[in-house]
Amino acid sequence: MAVPVIMPKLEMSQETATVVEWLKQEGEHVEKGEPLLMVETDKVTLEIDSPASGILAGVRVGPQQVVPVTEVIAYILQPGEELPREAEVPSPPPPPIPPLAATPVAQRLATARGVDLSAVVGTGPGGRITKADVEAVLAAPSRPAVEPPPEKVRATPAARRIARERGVDLLAVPGSGPQGRIQAADVLAFTRAPAVAPAPAAEVVPLQGMRRTIAERMTTSYRTAPHITFTVRVDMSGFKKARARLNARAEATGQPHVSATALIVKAVAWALKRHPWLNSTLRDEEIHLLPEINVGVAVALEEGLIVPVVHQADRKSVAEIAAEMNDLVTRAREGRLTPADVTGGTFTVSNLGPFGIEQFTAIINPPQAAILAVGATQLEPVVDEEGQVVVRPVMRMTLSADHRVVDGAMAARFLTDLREALETPTLLLW
Amino acid sequence: MRELSYAEAIREALRQEMQRDERVFIIGEDVGVYGGAFGVTLGLVEEFGEERVIDTPISELGIAGAITGAALTGMRPVGEIMFMDFTTLAMEQLVNQAAKIRFMFGGKAKVPFVLRTPAGSGTGAAAQHSQSLENWFVHVPGLKVVMPSTPYDAKGLLIASIRDDNPVIFIEHKLLYKVKGPVPEEPYTIPLSTAEVKREGRDLTIVATSIMVKRSLEAAEQLAQEGIEVEVVDPRTLKPLDEETIIRSVMKTGRVLIVHEACKTGGYGGELAALIAGSEAFDYLDAPIVRLAGRDMPIPYNRTLEYHTVPQVENIVEAARQLAQGRV
Numbered sequence: 001m002a003v004p005v006i007m008p009k010l011e012m013s014q015e016t017a018t019v020v021e022w023l024k025q026e027g028e029h030v031e032k033g034e035p036l037l038m039v040e041t042d043k044v045t046l047e048i049d050s051p052a053s054g055i056l057a058g059v060r061v062g063p064q065q066v067v068p069v070t071e072v073i074a075y076i077l078q079p080g081e082e083l084p085r086e087a088e089v090p091s092p093p094p095p096p097i098p099p100l101a102a103t104p105v106a107q108r109l110a111t112a113r114g115v116d117l118s119a120v121v122g123t124g125p126g127g128r129i130t131k132a133d134v135e136a137v138l139a140a141p142s143r144p145a146v147e148p149p150p151e152k153v154r155a156t157p158a159a160r161r162i163a164r165e166r167g168v169d170l171l172a173v174p175g176s177g178p179q180g181r182i183q184a185a186d187v188l189a190f191t192r193a194p195a196v197a198p199a200p201a202a203e204v205v206p207l208q209g210m211r212r213t214i215a216e217r218m219t220t221s222y223r224t225a226p227h228i229t230f231t232v233r234v235d236m237s238g239f240k241k242a243r244a245r246l247n248a249r250a251e252a253t254g255q256p257h258v259s260a261t262a263l264i265v266k267a268v269a270w271a272l273k274r275h276p277w278l279n280s281t282l283r284d285e286e287i288h289l290l291p292e293i294n295v296g297v298a299v300a301l302e303e304g305l306i307v308p309v310v311h312q313a314d315r316k317s318v319a320e321i322a323a324e325m326n327d328l329v330t331r332a333r334e335g336r337l338t339p340a341d342v343t344g345g346t347f348t349v350s351n352l353g354p355f356g357i358e359q360f361t362a363i364i365n366p367p368q369a370a371i372l373a374v375g376a377t378q379l380e381p382v383v384d385e386e387g388q389v390v391v392r393p394v395m396r397m398t399l400s401a402d403h404r405v406v407d408g409a410m411a412a413r414f415l416t417d418l419r420e421a422l423e424t425p426t427l428l429l430w
Numbered sequence: 431m432r433e434l435s436y437a438e439a440i441r442e443a444l445r446q447e448m449q450r451d452e453r454v455f456i457i458g459e460d461v462g463v464y465g466g467a468f469g470v471t472l473g474l475v476e477e478f479g480e481e482r483v484i485d486t487p488i489s490e491l492g493i494a495g496a497i498t499g500a501a502l503t504g505m506r507p508v509g510e511i512m513f514m515d516f517t518t519l520a521m522e523q524l525v526n527q528a529a530k531i532r533f534m535f536g537g538k539a540k541v542p543f544v545l546r547t548p549a550g551s552g553t554g555a556a557a558q559h560s561q562s563l564e565n566w567f568v569h570v571p572g573l574k575v576v577m578p579s580t581p582y583d584a585k586g587l588l589i590a591s592i593r594d595d596n597p598v599i600f601i602e603h604k605l606l607y608k609v610k611g612p613v614p615e616e617p618y619t620i621p622l623s624t625a626e627v628k629r630e631g632r633d634l635t636i637v638a639t640s641i642m643v644k645r646s647l648e649a650a651e652q653l654a655q656e657g658i659e660v661e662v663v664d665p666r667t668l669k670p671l672d673e674e675t676i677i678r679s680v681m682k683t684g685r686v687l688i689v690h691e692a693c694k695t696g697g698y699g700g701e702l703a704a705l706i707a708g709s710e711a712f713d714y715l716d717a718p719i720v721r722l723a724g725r726d727m728p729i730p731y732n733r734t735l736e737y738h739t740v741p742q743v744e745n746i747v748e749a750a751r752q753l754a755q756g757r758v
Binding site for chain 2: 156157158159160161176177178183184185
């Protein structure tokens, strides 16, 4: 009689195990008690013995496949015996579909308006999706790729009411009740704290349009991406010489002036090509290394800022980048940028040098992995290779990187290459 | 003001109503010559005669049927069931007949009776003579349920119950019978469906019924020494309930402890908690609503076990303290 080989349950809470390898081939004879395959749980790897003597047949799962415990994974047959009927079609078990809890009205609304419920964050009891959750998705002007889950606040009804009445954000209030539950007294104490009492406003400007977009994107980025920052000092002597030479050429040929930013963008693109992880994006559980190097440049406007993108900057000459940036900046100030101009960025450069800022850190422009903050180039005393104090044009630049993707050493290697390219622009020919 | 015991206050209410209205009569087991199992009707048979103070055989269903029929035909009977436990024997008449008649006759018939019965543990009378079954009656539309906690309330509520045109289940407490308190001599009524704030406080509200009002007031006294000011609210009539007084108190204090002797599961506390949670007081709640009630078990005969089966003063103190200090 065919004896089924069953994926054993080895631990109390174990639900699946992974097949590491079969120690016997299909069709091979095996003795009862002889090691048959290796399996791996999240704690251990071990050999599973054959439950019977006979011929291994009907192997349903290969190496690295995850199998629910108690499932039949093969059979041991006697000579001349056939596989049981249900074993003939080895079909992988259907992936478990997590029950998606949604109220009837939420389901109806989602169906009617074409909302994918699996993408909706439920705020009802036990994460149940309510009508309001679906409406929130429908009302959102754009659906950001990475939405942080709403932070849960434990607060008594009275605390919530008082917070509502006084405009207090409960997220900021420390709770003194059981499990940190916020109680009425906590909210009252918070509103009495002088440090947070808002000063009277001279003018009230509604948070809307570009301001609102900036507020939302920066908050999302700062909350979701753990920022790490690295600052390096760059000797800009070579850079200045190279730029002067380029601009002499531009003047002679009647081409646009090459801004410092344009040359920095060129160098950044050059360095990104050598460090693809800085040119990536984190999507759910995956890091996507991006095929194009599209460098965004932050442009200050009256009402905020906008980041037009130099697409495929690594494939363009400095002259091309300079001309493109001239056009983008002009159109940005005139409000004539098209969606294509401001989308697809894979890395951002923010240059506050012209404003005289020596050094600053920037918040990553999501869903990118890093941003470069460029400071002013100023004459500074520097100790040169011979130990002499000399005056050199020095620029400080700070990289902010998403630590979920980029580690310190990786960022350091990128910055070292970038500094070298800025100090010795000849390298850009490499 | 002169003081009377809870039992004396009830007797006075009965006497004064029998003097005022000849349609009022008393019927029950041992209510006449013996004067009632707890002495509540002592002396009344001598004063009013056997026509108006009627001893019955041991048949609770008979008593319930007799007062239902008498009330229907114009009398204002006051029946007594010796122990609340035995109202179970009278259920058919009370639940299926008395409670339904006014409704089924489109208001053309009425059943103006009072059924008095003592509830509660603490006398060592064991599981079949110690229950608090008020919620069985609260559940039945057509019945009013009254549960006085003081001699003053007992007299005023009983007179109001006798004058009410609906069947009233009037639940007394065995341990309260000897408790004394000020009671005016002249007849007076306390309108049904009026709760009373028995003690004012700002830190939390205790809603308690029957003997638990007394224990809660003692607990409040102790807690006051610690600086915790407890407000004690007594619904007095469980049905129809004065919701307003309770909700107002909870809105004031933001914390509520419900105390009753009856078993917690299916008890009146669940009804009160749901009322509060669903009311405008919800937004004022600064802690979960807490119920302190009898354990879900029969009352044991053993006095120590009996003591620990239902809420005592120290249990109320502890629960109220936890709640007031934001530890719940």
